[in-house]
Amino acid sequence: MPDIRLENIRKTFDEEKVVAVDEVNLEINDGDFVFLLGPSGCGKTTLLRMISGLIAPSRGRIIIDGKDVTEDPPWERGIAFVFQNFNIFPISVFENCTYALNVQGFTRDYIIEQGERALKIVGLDHRADEIPVGWGNGDLQRLGIARAICSGAKILIMDEPLGSLDPKISAEFRWELRRIIKDHHLTAIQVTHNQEEAMAIGDHIIIMRDGLLLQQDTPEQLYKYPHSLFVGNFLGGLNILEAYISHYEPPNQYSVKVRLGGPKYTLQSQIHKVKLDDNVILACRPEDIYLFHEGYDFERSQMNWEGIVISEGHITDKFLTGKERRYIVELDNGDPLQISKAEVFKYDFDVGDALMIGIFPEDLRIFPYPKNLAKEMDLQ
Amino acid sequence: MVKIELQDISFRREGIDILSHVSLIIEDTEYAILVGPTGAGKTSLIGLITGLYKPTSGKIFFDDRDVTKLPPNERHCGVMFESYALFPHLNVLDNVSYARHMKENDHGATYAISREILSLVRLSGRDTALPHECSGGMQQRVALGRSIMALEEGGVLILDEPFKALDAGLRLSLRREVKKIAKSKQLNLTTIHVTNDMQEAMMADKIIMLDEGQIRQIGTPYEIMYEPMDLFVANFFSTELNYFSGKIIQKEAVEKPEFRNKPLERVVIETTEGFFLYAKTERVFNVGEEVTFIIRAQYCNARHKRRSDKTNAIVGKVLRSKFMGAWLRLEIEAPFPKDKTSRKTIKIEVPTTKTAIHEFTVGETITMYFPSEFVIVFPRIPEEVILSTLRVN
Numbered sequence: 001m002p003d004i005r006l007e008n009i010r011k012t013f014d015e016e017k018v019v020a021v022d023e024v025n026l027e028i029n030d031g032d033f034v035f036l037l038g039p040s041g042c043g044k045t046t047l048l049r050m051i052s053g054l055i056a057p058s059r060g061r062i063i064i065d066g067k068d069v070t071e072d073p074p075w076e077r078g079i080a081f082v083f084q085n086f087n088i089f090p091i092s093v094f095e096n097c098t099y100a101l102n103v104q105g106f107t108r109d110y111i112i113e114q115g116e117r118a119l120k121i122v123g124l125d126h127r128a129d130e131i132p133v134g135w136g137n138g139d140l141q142r143l144g145i146a147r148a149i150c151s152g153a154k155i156l157i158m159d160e161p162l163g164s165l166d167p168k169i170s171a172e173f174r175w176e177l178r179r180i181i182k183d184h185h186l187t188a189i190q191v192t193h194n195q196e197e198a199m200a201i202g203d204h205i206i207i208m209r210d211g212l213l214l215q216q217d218t219p220e221q222l223y224k225y226p227h228s229l230f231v232g233n234f235l236g237g238l239n240i241l242e243a244y245i246s247h248y249e250p251p252n253q254y255s256v257k258v259r260l261g262g263p264k265y266t267l268q269s270q271i272h273k274v275k276l277d278d279n280v281i282l283a284c285r286p287e288d289i290y291l292f293h294e295g296y297d298f299e300r301s302q303m304n305w306e307g308i309v310i311s312e313g314h315i316t317d318k319f320l321t322g323k324e325r326r327y328i329v330e331l332d333n334g335d336p337l338q339i340s341k342a343e344v345f346k347y348d349f350d351v352g353d354a355l356m357i358g359i360f361p362e363d364l365r366i367f368p369y370p371k372n373l374a375k376e377m378d379l380q
Numbered sequence: 381m382v383k384i385e386l387q388d389i390s391f392r393r394e395g396i397d398i399l400s401h402v403s404l405i406i407e408d409t410e411y412a413i414l415v416g417p418t419g420a421g422k423t424s425l426i427g428l429i430t431g432l433y434k435p436t437s438g439k440i441f442f443d444d445r446d447v448t449k450l451p452p453n454e455r456h457c458g459v460m461f462e463s464y465a466l467f468p469h470l471n472v473l474d475n476v477s478y479a480r481h482m483k484e485n486d487h488g489a490t491y492a493i494s495r496e497i498l499s500l501v502r503l504s505g506r507d508t509a510l511p512h513e514c515s516g517g518m519q520q521r522v523a524l525g526r527s528i529m530a531l532e533e534g535g536v537l538i539l540d541e542p543f544k545a546l547d548a549g550l551r552l553s554l555r556r557e558v559k560k561i562a563k564s565k566q567l568n569l570t571t572i573h574v575t576n577d578m579q580e581a582m583m584a585d586k587i588i589m590l591d592e593g594q595i596r597q598i599g600t601p602y603e604i605m606y607e608p609m610d611l612f613v614a615n616f617f618s619t620e621l622n623y624f625s626g627k628i629i630q631k632e633a634v635e636k637p638e639f640r641n642k643p644l645e646r647v648v649i650e651t652t653e654g655f656f657l658y659a660k661t662e663r664v665f666n667v668g669e670e671v672t673f674i675i676r677a678q679y680c681n682a683r684h685k686r687r688s689d690k691t692n693a694i695v696g697k698v699l700r701s702k703f704m705g706a707w708l709r710l711e712i713e714a715p716f717p718k719d720k721t722s723r724k725t726i727k728i729e730v731p732t733t734k735t736a737i738h739e740f741t742v743g744e745t746i747t748m749y750f751p752s753e754f755v756i757v758f759p760r761i762p763e764e765v766i767l768s769t770l771r772v773n
């Protein structure tokens with residue numbers, strides 16, 4: 001089955017002056033839906049092109065299904081493409097779908113069988129004879145996917161396949177895309193600049209920056225345990241607090257004091273690069289911060305708030321997203337925090353309200369203070 | 381600082397009706413968001429307001445002044461495009477100053493104004509940076525500064541899909557910042573912001589929803605979310621929704637909540653599957669009336685225990701579960717109360733925070749609660765209309 005393995009892949013341009021991809025090692029399992037993410041210029045498109053055989057790596061090996069394909073042309077790798085701009089021809093849906101098989105000279109029966117199968121998968125079987133002119137972008141991409149499946153390839157390479165769709169349409173279409181990939185045991189690699197999409201439908205996400213692979217993990221692991229501030233912030237936004245290590249108990253118990261009279265948190269962390277008195281960043285997701293009216297009775301609450309650390313502040317801004325309320329809170333020491341609460345959450349707060357802010361220490365992540373904090377937090 | 385009024389605007393181009401009978405008012409200093417799917421006519425409407433196009437019929441007023449026949453340069457609209465269109469060879473200061481340099485000789489005075497604008501868009505001290513040295517967010521602010529420069533004689537700030545090319549995280553923080561700048565005391569602009577993103581639209585003072593050249597609904601984010609005019613609007617402003625058909629079996633008046641304009645009625649609906657749900661609605665229904673109602677995936681509280689006795693609760697089994705970051709998406713299979721062998725699949729999204737989540741694993745039985753103020757009721761919509769409205773094409 002088509003596992004994909006990259007070994008020490010490096011790609012340089014312009015006589016080694018530009019390193020587009022730097023010593024990347026990765027494994028993609030058969031049947032996985034993998035996303036490749038990173039800021040523009042991170043090397044994700046170059047990596048995709050090397051996997052598909054459109055360009056050759058400067059160094060390293062590409063192994064698909066146990067076979068070294070580094071030197072093989074694209075058509076011998078069992079890969080099909082889905083494009084952002086569809087690349088649909090003004091010929092019938094069926095002819096579009098079976099175009100590659102026709103060119104390769106398969107028998108008529110085989111072509112019909114494969115074409116019908118592929119169109120059925122995407123729900124276009126009843127429109128096989130239409131010319132797809134004036135179609136909506138969703139249907140055009142269904143056809144794009146059918147054409148890729150029709151080739152018999154077991155690996156799909158998709159470059160922003162939902163990028164041309166309205167946000168609303170793309171947010172629904174992605175579930176259909178995932179269902180197709182899963183139901184038909186395809187292995188898929190997708191590039192996107194929509195982190196939400198990758199989090200929603202990916203089995204694994206690979207984050208790249210400056211040609212380096214920073215982290216490959218499940219969405220949940222990446223979201224909860226990012227290896228760096230950049231990765232954490234890139235996937236959905238982090239609140240950060242400047243702090244220092246005020247107490248350390250080996251092997252992994254830290255007390256961290258937030259600067260300017262902020263609260264102190266004691267937590268376990270596997271971080272090895274920091275020691276007593278070091279400057280660090282404490283990071284926390286907007287949804288992991290809890291808000292309480294002044295005078296909230298923690299004892300009588302139905303929830304278990306044991307261990308939560310409370311500090312005080314007030315709301316400086318508030319806005320809606322249709323799904324959640326976002327509050328900007330300024331802590332009494334001046335630190336701003338962004339906090340999100342589901343709109344079905346029964347308590348609401350207004351700008352100017354003084355309140356208590358609670359954070360469970362285990363929801364905080366400690367990072368060594370980066371050389372360039374602005375760069376780590378820049379989403380570009 | 382301008383009030384904009386469109387009176388019965390229609391616009392035909394190359395024999396095609398692009399806009400039909402569009403009337404709207406954007407108040408002075410209002411932040412209006414023009415939203416709709418691709419091809420709705422948003423860009424044409426902007427072209428008519430800026431003076432790039434002339435309407436086939438109808439009138440446009442800026443502060444009670446008829447501007448329908450005025451050329452673009454007499455309307456003073458500052459437009460910011462998706463692509464920013466910055467001059468690559470000019471630094472930040474010169475990019476902002478460019479338009480005024482072209483018509484005014486006193487470059488010193490222009491630079492002074494530009495520096496003020498740069499401080500408003502938080503770019504003070506970055507005068508000499510070239511566009512390629514700026515991050516995406518900075519480029520965006522330069523483009524915004526340049527559009528504001530065009531407004532010195534009082535005009536309209538127009539943002540045409542300003543964040544389309546940006547990553548989700550950056551979009552969220554920038555849109556807040558842009559609105560803050562437009563609404564700042566020094567500027568107090570009237571803004572029209574064009575987008576096809578529902579989340580972005582939620583920050584508006586007023587949302588103008590356009591589809592196929594016609595106004596579908598104008599309202600505050602609350603009105604659009606809680607009392608959408610029809611299924612199309614409701615669907616556009618949902619990530620995913622569930623629909624049910626049923627009939628009103630009981631109704632009563634309830635207190636008017638603060639943010640609603642009209643009094644509400646509380647109705648009890650029995651669905652064709654046999655579920656009973658309460659809804660609070662501005663629309664008036666009669667007992668016995670056939671209705672269709674929707675529940676958006678994100679407006680659900682879910683609990684572990686089986687508690688079907690509770691109001692607006694539906695019990696079901698987790699069929700699929702997908703972690704999405706702050707949210708967990710679940711597909712729940714709920715047996716019909718009337719006929720236990722039939723099942724309805726309901727899609728919900730629940731927050732992943734400690735207090736909300738209890739590891740909803742596949743196969744587990746859970747109870748979903750749908751708060752009655754989030755249940756939206758319409759007069760009965762035929763199944764085929766629902767399917768064609770909801771179909772992704």
